[in-house]
Amino acid sequence: MALISSAVRLARREALGVSVATGLYGVSFGALSVAAGLSIVQTIVLSLIMFSGGSQFAFVGVVAAGGGGPAAVATGALVGVRNALYGARMAPLLGVRGPRRLLAAQLTIDESTAVATAQSEQRAVREGFWWTGVGIYVLWNSFVTLGAFAGNALGDPRTWGLDAAAAAAFLALVWARLADPVARWVGLGAAVVALALTPVLPAGLPVLAAAAVAVVVGWVRPGVARPAAPAADAPGDEDTDDGVRSAT
């Protein structure tokens, strides 16, 4: 244990904190899913396979609104599109092949990617990803199960404020990234778009429109946002990564 660097310890601590905050939020999903009309088993199976909070909420939201299976699938998948970007970012950093790559794909979500890319050493990047991914997978699905069983006994899960706790934990993670002025403006623009569209679009779609702001800015303004240097691509250069740690 003495050989574990402080950066790795920090990554694990962040992973556990985010896992607990996000995992507890699973109660909300479990209860909402059963209220939407999924059985307890269906709720658990959906969560185990889909494993992406945004997509799961979007899916049961469409079911609850009577939107039907195909619409639920399409909406869930649409909300999950950003995970492809996370996967593309994580693959070279993790450097895994075969079955471990299949597992890494399943654990590729907002939080695991955020914790990993906030680290400044290659080993810490990898540990941050795996600890967060496994931690959330176990805790999230445990609390989804609990929420599904407790169901209506919990009342409206939103009154618990767990959604705010999960959001706060995530905001703490991405805050350092907003040190870059362009990222800050993009974040502000995306927030405005999301807030404006929330009353008129089905759940899950406003966040996609917000992400589109980032896609457009990244695409049409060459040179404005310095892309984060992938740590694993530059051996011996791990400490510089993208400097987010020093920005905190």
Next chain:
Amino acid sequence: MLWIAIVVGGLAVYAIKLVGHLLPEHWLAEPRVARTAALVRALGWMP
């Protein structure tokens, strides 16, 4: 019927994650792709 949607939806979301992991690395070296990915990641948040 709902079971089919659950399994297909779950697999679709998984497939999207896997596609990201399997993208050729040289695509990502393209500066515009890297910039875009970095900005989207900075905004990433579970709704």
